[in-house]
Amino acid sequence: MSIATTDSAPARPGVIGWIIGLARRSPTFALGFAIVLVFAVLALGADWLAPFDPVQTFPFAVLKPPGGDFVLGSDGNGMDVLSRVIHGSRYAFGISLPAGALMVVIGVPLGVVAGYKGGVTDEVLIRILDVLRAFPTIILSLAVVAAAGASLLNVVLVIGFLDSPIFARIVRAEVLALRSATFVRAAVAVGNPPWRVMFVHILPNAIMGAIAQLPVRMSWAVRISATLAFVGVGVQAPAPEWGAMIRQGAEFVISGEWWVATFPGLALIALVLGFNLLGDGLQDLLDPRRRATGK
Amino acid sequence: MLILRFTLRRLLVAAPTVLGVLFITFMLVRIGHQDPVAMLAGPMADRAMLEMIRTQLGLDQPLFTQFAGYLWRLAQGDLGRSWQSNQPVLHEIIAHFPTTLELTLLSVGLGAIIGVPVGLRAAFRPNGWFDQISRVVSLLGFSVPTYWMGLMAIFIFFFLLRLAPAPMGRLSLEVIAPPTITGSLVIDSIAAGNWEALRSALAQLMLPVSCFTLIAAAPVVKQTRAVAIEILGSDYIRYARACGFSPRTVRRIVLRNAVAPVLTFIGTQLTSLLAAASLIEFIFAWGGLGHWGLNAILLGDFAAVQGYVLTLALFSVFVFLVIDLLVLLLEPRGQRR
Numbered sequence: 001m002s003i004a005t006t007d008s009a010p011a012r013p014g015v016i017g018w019i020i021g022l023a024r025r026s027p028t029f030a031l032g033f034a035i036v037l038v039f040a041v042l043a044l045g046a047d048w049l050a051p052f053d054p055v056q057t058f059p060f061a062v063l064k065p066p067g068g069d070f071v072l073g074s075d076g077n078g079m080d081v082l083s084r085v086i087h088g089s090r091y092a093f094g095i096s097l098p099a100g101a102l103m104v105v106i107g108v109p110l111g112v113v114a115g116y117k118g119g120v121t122d123e124v125l126i127r128i129l130d131v132l133r134a135f136p137t138i139i140l141s142l143a144v145v146a147a148a149g150a151s152l153l154n155v156v157l158v159i160g161f162l163d164s165p166i167f168a169r170i171v172r173a174e175v176l177a178l179r180s181a182t183f184v185r186a187a188v189a190v191g192n193p194p195w196r197v198m199f200v201h202i203l204p205n206a207i208m209g210a211i212a213q214l215p216v217r218m219s220w221a222v223r224i225s226a227t228l229a230f231v232g233v234g235v236q237a238p239a240p241e242w243g244a245m246i247r248q249g250a251e252f253v254i255s256g257e258w259w260v261a262t263f264p265g266l267a268l269i270a271l272v273l274g275f276n277l278l279g280d281g282l283q284d285l286l287d288p289r290r291r292a293t294g295k
Numbered sequence: 296m297l298i299l300r301f302t303l304r305r306l307l308v309a310a311p312t313v314l315g316v317l318f319i320t321f322m323l324v325r326i327g328h329q330d331p332v333a334m335l336a337g338p339m340a341d342r343a344m345l346e347m348i349r350t351q352l353g354l355d356q357p358l359f360t361q362f363a364g365y366l367w368r369l370a371q372g373d374l375g376r377s378w379q380s381n382q383p384v385l386h387e388i389i390a391h392f393p394t395t396l397e398l399t400l401l402s403v404g405l406g407a408i409i410g411v412p413v414g415l416r417a418a419f420r421p422n423g424w425f426d427q428i429s430r431v432v433s434l435l436g437f438s439v440p441t442y443w444m445g446l447m448a449i450f451i452f453f454f455l456l457r458l459a460p461a462p463m464g465r466l467s468l469e470v471i472a473p474p475t476i477t478g479s480l481v482i483d484s485i486a487a488g489n490w491e492a493l494r495s496a497l498a499q500l501m502l503p504v505s506c507f508t509l510i511a512a513a514p515v516v517k518q519t520r521a522v523a524i525e526i527l528g529s530d531y532i533r534y535a536r537a538c539g540f541s542p543r544t545v546r547r548i549v550l551r552n553a554v555a556p557v558l559t560f561i562g563t564q565l566t567s568l569l570a571a572a573s574l575i576e577f578i579f580a581w582g583g584l585g586h587w588g589l590n591a592i593l594l595g596d597f598a599a600v601q602g603y604v605l606t607l608a609l610f611s612v613f614v615f616l617v618i619d620l621l622v623l624l625l626e627p628r629g630q631r632r
Contacts, residue, residue: 131315134608136570139588143600146592148326223440227574230442232593246443250578253446254462256454265443272438 022285029281032215035274039267043089050083054240063257073259075248077238081259084240085267091241092271095156096221100214102160107167108203108210114168115175115206116198125172129165137162141224146233155234159221166217167210174206212282219275226268242268298620305619309612316608321365323604324597325358374605375598377591384602387587392606393478394465394583399565399572402504406511407561413512414519414557415550421524429516436513441571444506445578452502459502460495462579467495503579511568518560522553555622562618566611 023030042049051071058078066073072081114125141158148154178184179202187201226243228234230250235241237248242264249261340348349355356364368375374384417426445462452459465480466472473480473487481500484492526532526549535545573585580586588603590596 127311127315130312131319134312134316134566134611135319135604136567136607136611138567139570139573139592139604139607142589142592143323143604144326146595147323147600219438226440227442230440231574231577231589243440246440246446250442250446253450254454256450258447258450258454261443261446262450265440265447268440268443269435269438273434276434276438 022281026281026285028277029285032274032277032279032281035270036215036278039089039271039274040093042086043093046087046090050080050086052080052083054084054087055079055238063252063260065257066259072263073257075245075260076252077248081245081263084245085242085263087240088242088245088264088267089271091225091235091239092222092268095152095159095225096218096275099156099159099163099221099225100218102156103164103167103217104210104214106161107164108171108207109199110164111168111171111210112175112198112203112206115172116179116194116202118179122172125168129169132162132165137220138224138227142228142231142233145228150228150233150236152235155225155228159224163217163220167213170209170213171206174209175202178202178205208286212279212286214279215275215282216279219272219279222268222272222275298623301623302616302620305616309616313609313612316605316612317366317369318362320601320605320608321362324601374602377596377599377602379591379594379596379599384598387599388584388602388606390478391582391584391587394480394581395569395572395576395585397479397481398500398503398507398575398581398583399569401500402507403511403561403565403568405504405508406515409508410512410515411519411553411557414516415523415546415553417516418520418523418527418549419546426520429520433513433516436509437517439510441506441510441574442578444509445503445575448502448506449578460498462502464580464582465496465499466492467499470495499579503575503581507568507572507575510571511564514564515557515561519553519557522556522560523549526552555626558625559618559622562614565614566607569607569610 019033023033046054056079058074058080060078061070061074062078063076064070064074066081070080070082072085074080075084110125114122141162144158144162145154148158175198184197184201187197192201225234226241226246229236229241229243230247232247235244237244245264246261246268249257249259249264252258252260346355354361372385374388376382377384377387380387413429417423417429420426449459449462453462460467470492471489473483473489473492476483476486480496481493484490484496532545532548535548540548569585572583573589575581576583576586577589584603584606588599588607591599591603
C-alpha cells in the first residue's frame with residue numbers, strides 16, 4: 001500500500017510507472033499507447049458506450065446516411081454502424097491478444113532452445129523457418145482457416161502459429177550472441193541445469209527484442225483477422241467484426257453509400273496504427289543503438 | 296562459370312525448402328474438416344461408392360505413400376483437376392499468371408521508383424520536414440488494408456469524380472480484346488496495334504495500380520531510409536566527406552551501396568505483394584491468378600488451392616534465387632567466397 005503514497009516521486013514503481021516513464025521519453029510510444037488504450041476502453045465498455053445493440057435491426061432505417069439518430073449511419077440490415085464499430089474492437093482484441101500470447105509461448109522457447117543448443121535443433125528450426133517464409137502469410141492463413149473451418153478459435157490458432165517463427169528468429173539471434181557471455185558461463189560453471197541457464201539466466205536478457213515486436217505482430221493479427229472476415233472465411237457477417245462489416249459495405253460503395261465500409265476501415269487503420277506506433281516507440285526505447293543514431 | 300556454380304549451390308540449398316513447401320501444400324488439403332471424397336461423391340452416394348472413390352484417389356494409402364504419389368504426379372506436371380472449371384490446374388495457372396504478374400510487377404516497379412528516392416531523401420535529412428511527411432505516408436501505407444483502400448478509391452474516383460472506369464475487370468466490355476500472346480493486355484494490344492484496347496486496358500489498370508503502388512512503396516521507403524542512414528554513419532562515408540567530395544558525390548556513393556540490400560528487401564516483399572494482389576483483384580474483379588486462387592479457397596476447390604499456394608511459394612523461392620544472383624553480380628565482395 002505504500003506504493004500509492006509515493007505518487008509524487010519521479011519514478012513510480014510497477015508497470016504503470018514504467019509505462020509513464022517510457023511515454024515521457026518517446027512521443028511515438030505515448031501516441032501509440034493512447035490509441036490502443038482508447039480502443040481497449042471501447043472494447044471493455046462496449047455495452048455501455050454503444051448507443052444501440054450491434055445486431056439489432058431497424059427495418060425502417062436501412063442505409064441511413066450519417067447524422068441524426070445513427071451518428072455514423074446505418075447499414076444494409078438497418079443496424080447502427082457506430083455501435084457495430086465500437087463492438088468490433090472486442091473482436092480485434094479478442095483475436096490479437098490470444099494470438100499474440102500464442103506467438104510468444106510457441107516462438108520464444110523455440111528460439112531460446114535453438115540458439116542455445118545449436119547443432120541439429122538449430123538447423124531443423126532454420127529449415128522450418130525458411131519453408132514458412134516462402135509462403136505469403138495472408139494466403140496460407142486463408143487456405144488453412146478455410147480448410148479447417150471458419151471459427152474464431154481457428155483464426156486465433158492459425159495466426160498464432162504462423163507468426164510464432166518471427167519470435168523464434170528474433171530470440172534465437174539474441175541468444176546466439178549471449179551464449180558465450182561470461183555470466184552464462186558462470187551460470188553453467190556453478191552447476192545450473194541447461195533449462196535453468198536458458199530460461200532463468202539467458203531469457204530475461206534476450207527477450208527485449210521480442211517484447212518490442214509483439215505490438216507490431218498484434219497489429220498484423222488484427223489486419224489478418226479482418227482480411228479473413230472480409231474475404232468471408234473468418235468471423236461471419238452479422239457479427240460486428242470490422243472486416244466483415246467492410247465486406248457488407250463493399251456492395252454499397254459503388255452506388256455511393258460509402259459509410260458502411262468506411263468507418264470500420266477507419267477504426268481498423270487507427271488500431272493498427274496504434275499498435276505499430278507502440279512497437280516503434282518500444283523499439284526506440286529498448287534499443288540504445290537506435291536511440292543513438294537519432295532514429 | 297562462377298555464376299553457374301553459385302546457381303547450382305543455391306539450388307541445392309533451396310531443395311529442402313522446396314520439399315518442405317511441397318509437404319505443407321500437400322498437408323493443406325488433409326487438415327480440412329471437409330472430406331474431399333464426400334464432396335466429390337455428392338449427397339446421394341452410399342458407403343460402398345465412397346469407399347470406391349477413396350480407393351480410386353488413393354486416400355486409403357498411408358500418408359507417406361500418398362505424398363510420394365503427389366510428388367510423382369507433380370514431376371509429370373499433373374497438378375490435378377479443378378472441379379469448378381473441370382480444367383487441369385496447371386493450365387489454369389498458366390492462363391491466369393500473366394494477368395497477376397502484369398499488375399504486380401507494374402506496381403512493384405512503380406513502388407520502387409517512388410520509394411527508393413523518397414527513402415534516400417528522407418535519410419539525408421533525418422527528422423526534417425520531408426522525413427516526417429514521408430514517415431506518416433509510409434505508416435499509412437502499412438496500416439491501411441489493401442481492400443479498403445481499393446473500395447475508397449472506387450468510391451472517390453469512380454462514383455464521385457467519374458474519372459475511373461467501372462471496376463469490372465481488365466477491359467471495358469465495349470472493347471474487343473486483342474489476341475492473347477503474352478497474357479498481358481498492355482503488351483498484347485501494342486503487339487496487335489489495337490490502340491483502343493490499349494487505352495481501355497491502361498484506364499482499367501489506373502486505380503488498382505495506384506492503390507497497389509502505395510502499398511508496395513511504403514515498406515520500400517522505410518527500408519531504404521534505414522539502409523541509407525546506416526551507410527551514412529559508416530566509416531567510408533566519413534572518409535569520403537573528409538576527402539571533400541561534394542554532397543552529390545557522397546549521395547552517389549550511398550546509392551551505390553544501398554542497391555544490394557534494398558534489392559534484396561524488394562525481393563522478399565514480392566511474395567507477400569503477390570498475395571496482396573489477390574485482394575486487389577478481388578475488389579476490381581480482375582480475374583488473374585489471385586482472384587482465381589481466392590475463389591478456389593472460398594469454394595474449397597482443393598486441387599486448385601494446392602496449385603495456387605504451391606505457385607506462390609515456388610515463385611518466391613525462384614525470386615530469392617534471382618535476387619541472390621543479382622546481388623552477387625552487383626557486389627564484387629560476395630564473389631570471393
